Amino acid sequence: MNATAPSGEQAPTDDSSEAMIRLEGVGKRYADGTVAVQELDLEVAAGEVVCLVGPSGCGKSTTLKMINRLIEPTSGRIFIEGRDVMSENPVRLRRRIGYVIQQIGLFPHQKIATNVATVPSLVGTPRADARARALELLELVGLDPATYADRYPHQLSGGQQQRVGVARALAADPPVLLMDEPFAAVDPIVRARLQDEFLRLQGELGKTVVLVTHDIDEAVKMGDKVAVMAQGGHLAQFGTPAELLGHPADDFVADFVGSTAGLRRLTVTKLDRRHLEPLDGVSTGDLGAAIDLDSTLEHALAVLLRDDKPMVGVKDGAQFVGVLTPDGIHRALRASLSEHADPAEDPAVQR
Incomplete structure (x- = not known):
C-alpha cells in the first residue's frame, strides 16, 4: 500500500x-x-x-x-x-x-x-x-x-x-x-x-x-x-x-x-576456518604476527611475506582458531574460484 x-x-x-x-x-x-x-x-x-x-x-x-x-x-x-x-x-x-x-x-x-x-x-x-x-x-x-x-x-x-x-x-x-x-x-x-x-x-x-x-x-x-x-x-x-x-x-x-x-x-577473498591448520604442535617461532579471521587473503599473504614465517596465527576476537600456511591460502583461493563456477564447466568443481 x-x-x-x-x-x-x-x-x-x-x-x-x-x-x-x-x-x-x-x-x-x-x-x-x-x-x-x-x-x-x-x-x-x-x-x-x-x-x-x-x-x-x-x-x-x-x-x-x-x-x-x-x-x-x-x-x-x-x-x-x-x-x-x-x-x-x-x-x-x-x-x-x-x-x-x-x-x-x-x-x-x-x-x-x-x-x-x-x-x-x-x-x-x-x-x-x-x-x-x-x-x-x-x-x-x-x-x-x-x-x-x-x-x-x-x-x-x-x-x-x-x-x-x-x-x-x-x-x-x-x-x-x-x-x-x-x-x-x-x-x-x-x-x-x-x-x-x-x-x-x-x-x-x-x-x-x-x-x-x-x-x-x-x-x-x-x-x-x-x-x-x-x-x-x-x-x-x-x-x-x-x-x-x-x-x-x-x-x-x-x-x-x-x-x-x-x-x-586475493583482495576480495576472506579467510575461512576450513582452510586453517590446527595450532597443535606449532612452535611460536614459526608464527608471524596474528591476523583476524575476517582478514583478506591479500592481508594474510602480506603478513607472511613481511615476517618471513611459514605460517600466521589467526584469531577470532581474542581467541586463536588456527594457523594459515601458504598452502591454505592456495586452497582458499581455489575454493573461491569454484564457488561461482558452473559445475559442468569447471574441472575444479567436478573434482
Whole structure:
C-alpha cells in the first residue's frame, strides 16, 4: 500500500521492488545517431556500492547522469525508491541525490562550511542548523572543523577538497550517492587514503552508491557489485568482484580485468576456518604476527611475506582458531574460484 506523499512530492509508483535504484532497458541515442548507452538493465540494492567500470566512451558517466536527469534517457525507465525519475521534478530529484564529481566544483568565493551547507540552505534549513550539519560532516570526513570550516577552497589540498566534496554531497542526508571518478584527480597515495576513508564512511552510513571509475582495481576495492560496460554502451557483465575476477563472462571482460585477476582475487577473498591448520604442535617461532579471521587473503599473504614465517596465527576476537600456511591460502583461493563456477564447466568443481 502506498503511503500519502508529503506535499510537493510524488508518491512511490512501484514499491514491489527491493532495489533502491532500478534501470529497465535504459538507452541514450543522440541526434547524430551515436548510441551512448543501449538497453541497460541494472539494479542497485539499498546500502550497496555498485561500480560502473569500462573503457572511455562506454557510457559510464552518461548512465550516472541519466539517473539524476542531468542527461535525459531516450528509452527505458529509471526508478529510485520505486519512483519513476521521469515523473519527478528534476530539481527536487537532484536535491535528494548526493553527487560527487572529479572536478569537485566547490564555490571558490565561499568558505568551506558554507560550501558544505549549500543544499540544506537551498531547501530552507535555518542557517545555524545548516552550519552545524556542515561542521558535523567535516569532522566525519576527517577535516577538523576548527581548522578548515572558515578556509577557502584554494587553501586546501586536492585530497582535502575532495573530502569537502563528499561532505557536501552528504549534507542533505540523501539515500543515494552518485560519484563520477571521485578520486581520479589526486595522486595514488592520497587516492588510496580517500578510498579507505570513503569505505569507512560507507560502513557507518550505508548509503546506496553508484560510482564510476575507469580503474578495475578501484572497482574491485570499492564495489559490492561491479558492472563492466563495453563500447557501444552495453553491459558486458554484472556481479560481485569475486565473480568478475574468477569467471569473466567473455573475452572482453577477461581482457579488461587483465592477467593479474588471480592476484586481485586475493583482495576480495576472506579467510575461512576450513582452510586453517590446527595450532597443535606449532612452535611460536614459526608464527608471524596474528591476523583476524575476517582478514583478506591479500592481508594474510602480506603478513607472511613481511615476517618471513611459514605460517600466521589467526584469531577470532581474542581467541586463536588456527594457523594459515601458504598452502591454505592456495586452497582458499581455489575454493573461491569454484564457488561461482558452473559445475559442468569447471574441472575444479567436478573434482
